[in-house]
Amino acid sequence: MYPKTKGLCFNHFSSHPLSPARVLFSAFFVARPLHLALLCNSRTKASISPAASSTFVSRTRARCLPHSLLLPQREVTVKNIHCTGAKLAETDANVVEESLPSIPTTSSSSSEEDGEVPSSHLSIGHFKKRLRIADIKGGPKEGLELVGEQMMVRGWVRTCRSQKAFTFLEVNDGSCLSNLQCIIGPEAEGFGMIEAGSISTGASVAINGHLVESQGSKQKVELKASKLQLIGGSDATTYPVQKKKLSREYLRTIAHMRPRTNTFGAVSRVRNALAYATHKFFQDRGFIWVASPIITASDCEGAGEQFCVTTLVPNSTKDSSTPIQKIPSTKEGLLDWSQDFFGRPAFLTVSGQLNAEIYATALSDVYTFGPTFRAENSNTTRHLAEFWMIEPELAFADLKDDMACASTYLQYVVRYILEECKEDMQFFDQWIEKGIIARLNDVAEKDFRQITYTDAVDILLKAKTNFEFPVKWGCDLQSEHERYLTEKVFKGTPLIVTDYPKEIKAFYMRQNDDGKTVAAMDLLVPRVGELIGGSQREERLDVLEKRIEELGLEKASYWWYLDLRRYGTVPHAGFGLGFERLVQFATGIDNIRDAIPFPRTPGSAEF
Template sequence: MSAMVKSVETTEMTEQRQAPPGLGLSKYSRRVILSTILNREDGGVGLVGERVVVGGWVKSYKGIHRQQDHVQSKLLPPVPSPTPSSNVVDLSCSEVLMSRVPLIRSITRLFLNQHHSRVIDLPTPSSLPPASPSSVYLWINDGSCTLQLQIVLDSSVHLALSQVMQIGTSILVQGTITKAPDRSKFAVQIVVEKVVYIGMVESNKNRPTQNPTRFSSAFLRLNSHLRPKSTTVESTSRIRNGLTQGTHAFFQKTGFIHIHTPVITSTRTGSGTTCINTSKHLRVKPEETAAEKAEKKKVRGRGNKIGVDAVKVAIKEKSRRIEELRRSDSNRDAIDSAIEDLKNAKNLAMELEQKKHNSLYLSMSAGLHLENYGCGLSSVYSLGPVFQAAPITGHNSQKKTADLSEMWVVEVNLAFSELEDGMKCSEDYLKFLCGWVLENCSEDVKFSMKKIDRTCFDRIRLVQLSSFKQITYTEAVETLNKVESKTFKQKVEWGLVLSEEQQRYLCDEMYKQPVIIYNHPKNLKPFFLRLNDDNNTVASFDIIIPKVGLLISGGQREERTDVINLRIDEAGLQRKEYEWYIDLRRQGKAKQTGFSVVLENLAMFVVGTDDVRDVIPIPTLLTHGI
């Protein structure tokens, strides 16, 4: 959506050095944040009489006509009093009726023809231009809360009020807080004294005509640039912000250090819940310059296959050519051109050499690099993007994070810890996060209850207050095999991944509380998790949450050098790619435990939506992005 920005006032906005008592002033835009007015217990009544500057986007509007204006716009323009020179015609009731009703007028003309000369055409309401409203009510929101502020503009602001009567218009005004009319649903309103700025919505045939605040979720998933216009997306974004704040608050409070891990890596890290050899990575391939493309074309023209050896041969030839040009006293331009050609060939050789020995990938997990820093800083965590190449198999599959090519993940590593410590830390983190959201995002949780899932508050409170049931993977399989009242779509068998249906049955129907399933078969988990003494399972755990299913995965890391080498071989991976990771075991490695949680899954858990694309700011699939 494009916007034509119009400055309404040429004078600068009156500076507010200090906000009125009880109001929060935006530090860098000198306006009052709407949440500091609307989220007060009294709805802002205690601020009546304060002069403020506020801004936001128009969510709705209503034009008001004064009584005399209303009559004029609906009936006829006022008729001037007759003067002596006026030709005044007295009309009968039937003549007025003929003038008002086109059908009667046509019939009269048909039958009377020229014998009735007093059929007079008077202006009709439809022929009159629409009257401009004398005042306008706007309901605006600046994104700081779910509520909207009512502002009132009238003709005293020296503005064509029709300019602001468009959904999505941005507006900055100065006015006084007053008590709203008794029958209004608002406690207060702002009577505008001056319009400081307007960003109008431009009329465009390609622009959707639908109210931007009422776009469907399906439409917004494909038009990500319009997502912030949706009240639901605004609320979800504040909840996501709260989850991020809560994450940092918990780990900073408990002595963890935040680490920025690499996005581009030469190590195929895999994800926290899958084996690396079954994961699909996004490989980084630098874009070729025009000169490099030309050099490749030259090499191919000689009948050589594009490779490091062929390019090296070309480099030798180019070097000899430069020497010949210098000995023959050639002009400087020819020498410079030959040198530039040689430079391009060397760059191409370097690129091919890098591809041959060291491929680069977008990271699928920060786990291995975080484990590295855990060996020196003890307790560390990261919060950042990860990437994956996942196939799109159908519409229903798009509800899963597996179909996102980019997502944000919280990853944690604790030194000098074992499986039980990691399970306790992840449980405490999740309960803390639930309490944080209920305390700091209460209005947005209420909005989600009203618009998305009315059970979301109860679900969050359940996780916050419940104890977590702990069962082994083997116990989970045995329990599911005893179920006779339900037939699962996927076979229940030891060694198979528990389906979402099976996980949620354990959580929702069997135990009716969060469940931690631990000690999974080694073929279902990454190679870096510690092999148990039975040689069949690893020290892993998954946390299953009501309605959501799997939310957190983790486990104890393998600290034994011989075992990690064996697990890498079993996974079909190349040891040389993980030599630095193996070497950690030779450098005084402590026992470590870690876990990860996808931020999008946390947001889905809080909001109650079933589609991950509704909780990520700009959903990026392999087939679509912005």
């Protein structure tokens, strides 16, 4: 299906080269305001210059551009109104902003005659991009190209150091790891708040001033303040995130505060970049995103570890109990599901795969990316009750296509964060996992290896290692087995294991000709083990029906899934990737509870 590539043991999934960081999204941002102008003023017959859509220059989504691009000039003509992009100026609190097209107004008499609301009442202004510290310090010269510019910075105080002549505030706004040092002298408006002790760690502030070259060695630039404003105070005696090192276990108890730490700020930015790169990878290759349902009546994995969604137990936000006699039940004493909201048992989804298959058999290549839930009573560093899954489905594809897509995707997102999150990745390399950048570079550049499950078991049986879980053919490989293969045997190279015993895999996986194994694959990586699990789906109706019966599943619940095989069935394949495990892999964070903003685990649903 896809062209062969040297060094790969399966078909290479065709991919575009990694797009540069400075991607232009002119079509999206230009179309919206122009369309709005036409909607609100259809009677004015406003003429829009064709040049309007070609002169817009967008800043990058997460990186700082050179000064010439940071302040783009563009012209948009709507009827006789002329708008030009603004430069850094002292107007509007000295915030860097872009001028968007104005909306032509109609006369008041016309509005009254037509019974319309005057256009002046419709205007709500344009959204203005806030100047971020990443915009100032994220360029190749780390802000030196902006020296002398007037600006306003808003953020939270990390440290406050007072000397005889000046006070130094380290301010961070979350856009990057770096703080911006602000110099506050007695001449600055608002300096009295520092003398009064109102400015302390954790307080939110807005600081006006001009950028100067720093005399210190820790940063290239700093802000010489002319005005200091306190937005929200912070009691230094009780502020929970002080400069001292806090354990991650403790930070989980204050999850509402942990994003303010360096570690969790960096994890959040890398997680965001991975999500963006995921959508970009699939969208660039023609995949269509499908919103799979959160509430479902199906169990994709057939494991039965699902959260039930019901209204049979009365809703309550108070600490009260419901007598068991008041819950609707049948004569046999069983729950009467006919009285429930959906009229039948319903659950939180464990996977969006089955729903994605519906759309893959109509739209060809699709993917889902959303939350999933497992009621698995497991307190490990690898399990969550709520987590996010990426699940693509490829029509007219087999297992080789599936492996090619999975490996190409993984290499793409790894390259993306190495390029776009350099500062955060250097932080992880220094403080979380030494050598993580080199490890990820290996993943991005090395050819992945492939072996069968049977070969993997043979290797493990010959290993001179005492595994906690004994190895035999037919067992499910544990994390210790997977890590041994990737870290010891294949020396850090990602590994794809294929053709697992059908007895340990899900009902929907295509059976191989031997009758004992299925066309399944797991992509294993160092430190994590299984990162991606996928398979070719069983497209043969008779084989699928027999497999459902063998596993004792309720055939009636899958009537619609079987219909996909009755009407225009095609070979198709897909995989699932636990997004939090990808975040773990990319950041070196050893506990999955620290790879998601608000972890949901047995006995814990705070925040």
